Amino acid sequence: MSIEPITPDPEIGEELLSAGRKARDLDRAHVFHSWSAQASLDPMTVVKTEGPHVWDGEGRKLIDFSSQMVNTNIGHGHPAVVAAIQEQAARIATIAPAHVNDARSEAARLISDLTPGDLNHVFFTNGGADAVEHAVRMARVHTGKTKILSAYRSYHGGTDLAINITGGARRIPVDRAAAGTAHFLPPFTYRSSFHAEDDAQEGQRALEHLEQVITLEGPSTIAAVILESVPGTAGIFVPPAGYLEGVRELTRRHGILFIADEVMAGFGRTGRWFGVDHWGVEPDLLTFAKGVNSGYVPLGGVAISDEVYQTFAETPYPGGLTYSGHPLACAAAVATITAMQEEGMVENAARLGTEIFGPRLQELKDRHPSVGDVRGLGAFWAVELVQDRTTKEPLDIGELVAECKKLGLLPFVAENRLHLTPPLNTPDEVVRQGLDILDQALEVADRAVQG
Template structure:
């Protein structure tokens, strides 16, 4: 176990017990019924591992909230935060600072096309909020189209854009948001038999939605370049290019949500780069931009939309926009990722270890209905029956089968990201071949539990 300097295992366990006690007494947790919670105490983390309050080491195949792309406690990022704190901890966003200017330059150099103006936010949800606000102000139109099976954040506009059950308790029904079905061949809504057919029919459906809603009323279409929490459904070839063409045809702003899938997660700096030649008008980002070491998000803006606000004030801002500690962490993260070829590592690990390894597990575990992903961004669709594709947990819920499978993985030393009937394999982009193979072996053990629930 990694212990604080001068500490003993007994003292560490006592501190963990006190941490848990105070948490249950005072902390209100997100997305949870409070009475049933039993949060794991985390005492330390390093690289691709973390330690719980009992001293157990866990291989982090979740990257926490799929955001520690550079791994835990990367020394260059920690040092950058320390150096920035010693020089300038905070300043009003109206002023220019070296950290924000450098972070903006590094991001702009990596965005596709000419999206070279950066507006900083505190996280992904408010990045989405501001991207939508920019689109509405730019076009003068009220509506935004978003797909089912998506997640865009927990703030008011973002959660209404979201296409999963977390929207339901917050849904106003009058927020100017219309949902449509995106391509997802494994559970096709278009009765497609292959990716080409799924792509064609999904684009036809989207265009019909545009026409019936009234093109002159639609400000933007927002899509996760590769949907994350909703299932890591990699779009079929041609789909995002088709969305771009529809946006151009009807004067609609194309917003690519790269909050989860950006900054190396798919083996590219931005996930949309996996689909050659597609350049959105706006990109919302967060998470991997600095691996969550200090909260940060933002919007990358095309010149066409930025020009809207050349002589017209943009009516939005945040006290901590471009916070020095957060942007210093971003600059250090992006620099380290480039110098250490971390994005390339994510691509290689996905192509040579995770992809082949997960498909091999699917051959031996009948509970796996589908394997899909890119880079270090993968999902296993767990089912009760491969023929009927009945999920191992219902949409919007969980099941004893999933609870037991995840518990088995944790007991073996593997921490997974879970959503409904899916296990997401999303380790840091820094993961080594040996660590990836270790995780696959632990996952192999846990999946025997899922197999026991097959009909």
Template sequence: MPELSPEEVYDLDRAHVFHSWSAQQKISPMVIADAEGSWVTTGEGRRLLDFTSQLVFTNLGHKHPRIVEAIQRQAVELCTAAPATAVESRAVAAALIAGKAPDGMQHVFFTNGGADANEHAIRMARLHTGRHKVLSRYRSYHGGTHLAVNVTGDPRRFASDDATAGTVHFLGPFLYRSAFHATSEAEECERALAHLQQVIELEGAATIAAIVLESIPGTAGIMVPPPGYLRGVRELCDRYGIVLVLDEVMAGFGRAGRWFAYELDAADGGWRPDLITFAKGVNSGYVPLGGVVISRAIYDTFAERPYPGGLTYSGHPLACAAAVATIRAMDEEGSVANAERLGREVFGPGLAQIAERHDVVGEVRGVGAFWALELVSDPATREPLAPTGGTSPQMAAVVEACKAEGLLPFANSGRIHVVPPINISDDDARLGLDMLDRALEKSAG
């Protein structure tokens, strides 16, 4: 039983916990007392359907018995060990992750999360190429540490952007708000690639170590790249000797209906990135874990030359045991295929119907269990319901209406993201869509 009442938990939190991305005196954090499957229970005893997967990481939901049991067993057998040692859970986790990666990517460097995975991927790329500059797209998020947040392409970067991190941003494809005046996905793809090539040439290809891309941008809006875009970026990287880093921290491990989301543009297996970063869904976030999957060429750079980087908790046995259990459960339970089916049969059609009923929904986009509703105040001008990186009374009303219906929503700027666990039941998925539908109706005024 809990030792503290929900009121005591809240008071202790406000007295001592410094919350991220927040003005400390302007927040009132929800007390979560319990969670199971796709549901969380608040301190007041209310059950909310979790359409957030928290920060899009509980891919197998809360209290998955196989993951919980694996953590308990590992804690009894070997709770922790330094990263320079070889331990079973770390070795097996690396082998399982490499087994989901493309041919030729057989080594894994473990980190504590997605931000430091991206930091280390960039460090590897810089040392491998002898170059310093890094390109990444606007409307992206790569983490909150200094380099990762500077690579980020949204307003969360601004306060830390002192123009010394060696980062340059470019525009990626986003047809709904096209910067290229495109009228089709094919035009958007072609013009976005031409723009990127121009940026590379004007920045000086010989100065660029890496291009870092989310395979599908996550918190920036879940904009699935048009067919051929990622392949086109790969071709530009090959042409100019640039390392391609694909950030799969949010989109990977089943979220997009594939083990890695880039596979949506690599169905024939004809190309691969140089580095893949991951975290979140690799173990459903039960214990912090991230990492970098490394190509043979970059591995060879450090075969005889030390890699100058590491972390105290790299490949922590508890986190790796959770990853082993998660990946095996996803395999045996068909979770990745289920996410693809959910997108095709439940979320895609259901959200399209919601869009038809509500003028506030400007666009629905996504795949698998990874969707966004672009909310607008004017369908004709596509004026967003809230500014990028901000909120509005109208957006706050949508969020509050969702909670009143019993739905825990993921809101960012002028969007609602539909990102529940990838093993959510069809009944719960449809229930959540019904809740969202009613919330949009009630908040319309």
């Protein structure tokens, strides 16, 4: 059965559409967009959001398989979180971080209860990039060392230090080689840097490579290794069994801290509360943001081990932010985590991965020659498009993305990949509908296959 292009939703009235047109005009006149050449930009207008759906400037309803920036983990407009923000705003809308407020205290307790090991202390930030900045600062002060090791295929944020720690190409235009960072190759079997034949070989060779980098850089100079538990923007490639455990063992052996970047993978995205939970790894520091409150109010943070905390027990920590632990953001976090627990969203994400995404995406790979690889966990999947499966030459997916949107699917787009990352509570029938749309849209990509 062929899926027809979506048409305007009759329930979206002219008032909303008119407001959307005005917003677009003002946007193009005054808003400076991130990661974009401004003059050629053609952004999509959004006039309404609800659950797993968004409505564009023409009033058309799309399935949000992006969760926007992979952060609306509980969907749009969850009533419990909206109510919590409203109630908090009426009581304490903002307060300086030096003062105790109950929203921040309860958010810190809930997060500490969920994080692995003895990460019993939480420093709140405004988002993921500054969470990484502060985790690195803590590691440097705690160890008395400067250098940070991070993977080439990674993304850690857009601030000056975080973008230099990032291993992806977005680092290059601003990389001054002065941030005290060094990079290593992570395991990625599909595009192996180690000529590996399988995951086990890839993981072992990647660990041997990392140990060589540590030795050559000098353990006495390295404060921390930072890794995304499951790299997100860089490609959603799940590390081979034993790799993260091996990294943890290497860092302990050489007196180096391990920072787990859980900004995108954390808070249920992979079907566990944190990606490291799949492998039983306990980091020294853990950064989070995005899903902690489904992005309703900006919030991030660093979960800190007891050992690192002791460094600052008697010596002041050299850092802070005006909006650290903002009460509106923390109230949203409390309500989000509570809703996730009460509604079983993390368990549902795991089920979506094993019962729907995994089997269906493998079936799409088998039928569509443009699909080079599918991979993921929970509600966190990547479909990699190639011109030729033998050479793995990346495919330009502009037409594919346009076709997805025309049929009513909004994916997360990264290089030659579609990332399928819907809210964790998306109903099964909506997930299946989204995958049906992708199935039909892939016919456009198949026409560009050369091999």
